[in-house]
Each structure stands twice: as structure tokens, then as C-alpha cells.
Amino acid sequence: MTELLSGNEAIARGIYEAGVTVATGYPGTPSTEILEAVSRHKDEIYCEWSPNEKVAFEVAAGAALAGARAICTMKHVGLNVAADPLMTLSYIGTVGGFVACVADDPGQHSSQNEQDTRHYARFAKIPVFEPADSQEAKELVGLALEISERFDTPAILRTTTRVSHSRGLVELGERQGARAAAFERNPPRYVPIPIWGRKMRVKVEERLGRLAEEASRSPANRIEWRDRNLGIVAVGIAYSFVREVFPEASVLKLSWCYPFPDALLKEFAAGVERVLVVEELDDIVEEHLRSLGVPCQGKGLVPRIGELSTDRLRETRAKMEGRDPEAGRMPPVPEAADLPARPPVLCPGCPHRGVFHGLGKRDVVVTGDIGCYSLGVFPPLNRTDTILCMGAGVTMAHGMDKAGEPRKVVGIVGDSTFFHSGITGLLDVAYNRGSSTIIVVDNRTTAMTGHQDHPGTGRTLMGEATVEASIEDIGRACGIRRVATVDPYDLKETARVLAAEIDAEEPSLIVSRAPCPLHTRSRLGPPRFIDRDACVQCGNCVKLGCPAIESDDESVRINELLCSGCGMCEQVCKLDAIQVGEGAGDE
């Protein structure tokens, strides 16, 4: 039986079929749907959204040392958070198979940077697998778990956006029997205190050699001999593009690129006239080939920045053949030259808008964070000054404050992000006598990644009711004395509380609480209309940055199809031109 599955759904299927019993993760585009799809098998697989990736990694590691097959999922920057356990689990190894499924985002569709997870595999000296499509994504989960167990090592399954979010037909199989957990005490194996850690260090190096030999024999890597004038080493999804643009070339398809399969690389290079390496992001295989003394081309012809595509490889091919790489592109037309940009925006009815609106009146510095509220950076809101990483909305506010920034510094962090890594920052603000104002924009879900539960929602990934962590109580427990809660749809009250806390001499925590309307799928009220006779086009409502409010030189209108009925525009209209009612002057 076959099914059309995204790469992420295929990985989840692989997890199911391979008899995994523990799966953990933190949401992050493009990795999120793996664990969501795993949760459909919650009767057979324990799964959880962990508060952050480090926790997810360690929970899965515990399960694997107890003998279970275990998986954790995260996006590329999530592995930075989990890097600490990664580095030492490599030394300890594993009993049950352990695979970290890490999704990179070349092209930065939904990410703050573009990092190549394969560096981590090399850094930690562990194997990394890279599927070209959904079918292979499913198969590699099983292979990675098997290699993990046979070689006593954690492994990484790296996808990129176009693998995770492309769909293809996948052959389904049966679930293997799961192993029962039964931890066997053996401190020299599991406790890396220096006397034992040094022995583990030797094991890691010796393991690398055996893994490289296995990689050369593995079905994950194969040579397709065709015309021997050109041989292309194609890593992961690059294979899909290479096969379309260079159908005649010989190809070494690598889906297990590290530890480098030296024997296979040498065999392939010896069999072709000219070698081209095509890999997404950094020149990891290319650099290694050169170190083996194999002359090759790669990043000189294939882009290093951004994602690969058939279009971009056509340009590579044109360059190799001395043709104009621009020639294949569709010529631009004047009709499309001046189109307005359409960046993502806060949705109609988004509660975050109330906070940004309230901040708009104050001359403060706003350190932002990762989540939907990062969209507050765009005009007309213009209310985010910095973003670094998860949790840094809190800590960077404190740093600016301590550096003597003359304006008040306000840190903004989401609810899920607060639980992820905002708490330690808040603890620092209180402990080290800061004075910044921290706002948790709590929309009761992890919204940007598609609405996942977290420790504050009262529900688990497995659908069970559970305790709800209280952000206010955590703030007080950290030592914050000024803690306020506001309804962001009440603009007047929100502005009043913001003013009071920003003016306070001591640190304060404001929790802006209202559920994401996209998640609850409920209308907030009846749609609003603008009475054109009363409207003087002052622009007050337009400054909310609501996509339902459309404005041009002629008029300001509310798009009825988009309006969620939140009523914020009605509150900011000084002339009462915005009302509830039947098409009051609107078309």
C-alpha cells in the first residue's frame, strides 16, 4: 500500500514502523509535523512536546539508555540548544537506537539563520543521514536506528525544507516489535567522569573508522554509472535536482555522507573524468574530497547560499558548458516589476496587536523574540528592535538595561518561548536587580509553527489534560514583585498597564493573555464596517497593521472576508466611523 506523505510524515511513519517507543521534540519549522504525525500512534508510541530541544534530546537519551528505540525532533537552531547533551551522548553511546531528526531551512523560509546541521555530526563524530525524498526519509529512519544500535552511537537524520515539506508516494510497511525498557547498571559505560570519559573518547575515534567503512557498503549510498565524462556526487535532496538537470551523468548518490564513505568516493572519482559535488549549504563533502586528493568542483559552480533547485542547477550546467547562465531564465516583464511586496503579517484579530499598539506610544527599546510577534517588526507597527534567538527577548533587555541604555528597555517573549528559555532570563533580571519590563504575549499555544501545546496550555501532545504552568506564579517565584495580567483586546487598559510598568523603577512582568483566534477558530465578534461619510481617513485604524483594513488614496475599507471582529479598530477610531452593522457605507 502506498500513501502520499510529506517528508515529515514519512519520517513519522518510519518511526512507527521501526518500533520506536519514545518520541520527543520542540516545534520548529520545518520539523514540526514529524511529531504531530507520530502522535497519531500514541497508543504505541509515547510522545511529548518538551519545553525545549535540550529537554527533548535528554528525555530521548534516557529512554535509549534504558533500551528503548527513541527519537527527538527539532529544527536546525534547536540543535544548538541541544548541543550540550549531543556532544557527550556521542561518548556514552546508546543501547536502544537513538536518532535526532533535525530539519535545516536553507533559504531561511521560516528561520533566523541558515546553518548546516552536518557540521554537528562531524563535530560530535556521529553518523548523519540525509534523505532525497519521502520514501527514502522513511527508510533512513530504520537504517539510522539500526546503525545507532550496531555502532553504539547516536545518529542524526538531517532533512531540508524541501524534503520535509514535499510530498511523495511512500510504500507502507508493518511495525516491528518494540523492545521493553530494562536499564542495566554499568557506570563505566554511562558515567563520563574523567577516568571513564577518556576511555570513551578513544572509542569515539575508533568507531568513526568502522562507520566510514560501513557507509561505503550501505544501501544509503550508491553509484549510478552512466556517461563517465561527468560524475556528480549528489547529497540528499540534491539528487532529485541533479537527476533532472544532468540525466546523462554518472551519479554517486549520498544519503549517508558522514563519516565519509572514502572507499566509495575514491571508486567513483576514479571512474569518471570530472567530479562535481552538489550539496545543499556548505561544502562538506567537497572539502573532504579535496583532502583525499581528488580534484573536484562544487561551490564555485553551485550556490553556497540559499536552497538548491532545478533552476539553480540549470545555471550551474550553463556555466560548466560556457553558456550564459541568465539565458534560461524567463525574461522579466514590466507588468510584474512594481508589484507590492506581501510579507507575512499578524493575522486579523491577533491579540499581539494590542500590545504593539500600546507600545507604539512610548519611546522604549523593544527586544523581541522568536514567534509570531516577531512580525511586530514590520510597518506600521515598527515595534521590535532586536531578535537573536529563543529567550533572548528577556536577556537582551536586561543586558541593554545594565549597559546604561537611557531609554526603558522592554523585552517581549511568547508563552511557549517563555517556557522554552525565557524563565532563566527572568530569573536573571530579578536576581541581578534589573529594571526592564518583560511582556509575555500569551496566546495559549505555540502559534507560528501551527498551534502546538506547551506546559501552559493544560494539554499534552497525547491529548491528555494536565497541569497548567502559571507564568505569573513563575514570575513571582523568580522574585519579580510587579506582575500584571492584561486583556490585549482592551486597548485602553493595556496601554494603562504598559505605562505603569514601564515607568516603574523595578523589573516587572506583564502577561498579555488571549487565545490565538486562528487556533480557537472562533470569530471574536461581528465584522466591522467603516462609515465612509464619517471617516476622515486619519489613519488611526490603519496604524494597527490589520490585514483586513485596506487603505489607498481614495478610501479606507474593511475587507469583510478577512475581518475577525476583534473590534480594536473600533476602539482607536476617534470619530466612531467604525461600527458593527450591515454594510454601513462599505461595498
Next chain:
Amino acid sequence: MSEAQTASVVLVGVGGQGVLLASEITARAAILAGHQVKTNEVHGMAQRGGSVIAQVRFGPEVHSPLVEQGTARVLGSLERIEALRYRPYLAPDGLAVVSSQMIVPTTVSTGQATYPADAEARLRRVFPRLVYVDGVAEARALGDSRAANIVVLGAMSLALDLPMQCWEEAIKGSVKTRLLELNLKAFQRGRELAE
């Protein structure tokens, strides 16, 4: 080359308009017709009211999930100017199906850019084969404006050479039972408009 045998479809619009549902139905219909299929879509930040693209490719053997410039048989757009933005994907002799719906980006509302007043004239100039429909009005006449995406898909289907029963089966598998009749009608209406 497999290119000639692989049909490429591009669907564009604004996050929330139903681009992904239309691409899912297309993929299912192609599978039911016995093809290999690959699709691609964008998640996450790109969905928050931003410009959205989904791609479907089908044929005897499909490697890449991404459509190359100048190769799509059909470009469907649920918003009027988004078709212009993604025009480079369409083959010179390809069919463009554009819904006249206008969603004004905040960049326009805040005065940073202007929305082309002559969008329809531009579409007629750049797309030699254009079906320009008021998808929202057509869908509303059938009972729910949200089926505009399926009206557009119905019109697109004329360029795709997949049996009608595969489309119907695909719609059945993708929408809720209570919305099935509406969507089947919307699909049929789209086909009529394109004929």
C-alpha cells in the same frame, strides 16, 4: 528527458485562501490516475497572510518536487496580482487561471507601495491563455465564498488531462462530507467558466 512527460502545476495566493487544499486535491487526482506525484508547499512564517505558493508535479517518473521556470502547464492564482508575481513559472503556452479577488497587502495600506489599478489589463497582456474569473462571487452563488479555490481548480483542470472521476474522487477524499456537494459544484462551475 523526463521533463516533457512531467506535468507541473503551480498554485498561488495569500495565506489562508485555500492554496494548500487545491494542491492536495490535484495531487490526489493525479495519483488516482496512476501517476507518480511530488508536491511542495511552504509552511510556517510564509502562511501568515504572506504570499503563498504550492507546486504539484506528476508523470511516469518525478524526481524534483520543485517546478522549473517556464515549465508549468497551468498557473492558478486565488488573488489577482499574485499571478503576476509567479508568472515566470508558467510555460509560454501554459494556461493561467486567475481569480479576481483583491487582497490589499499591508505594504499598500501603509503607503509603502501601490496596488496596480490596471491588474486585469496587465494579466491580459502577459498571459496569452487567461481564464479570469470572479471566484468569490461564483462560490458565493453556490453557497459559500470559501469554495473560490475549487472554482479556480475546476478551471485549471481543463489543462491537466486527468479523468473527471479522479477529480471527483480526490475532492471526496479531501473535504468534509457536508461540504462535498458545494465543492463538486464549485469544481464543475470552474470547468464551465474555462470552456
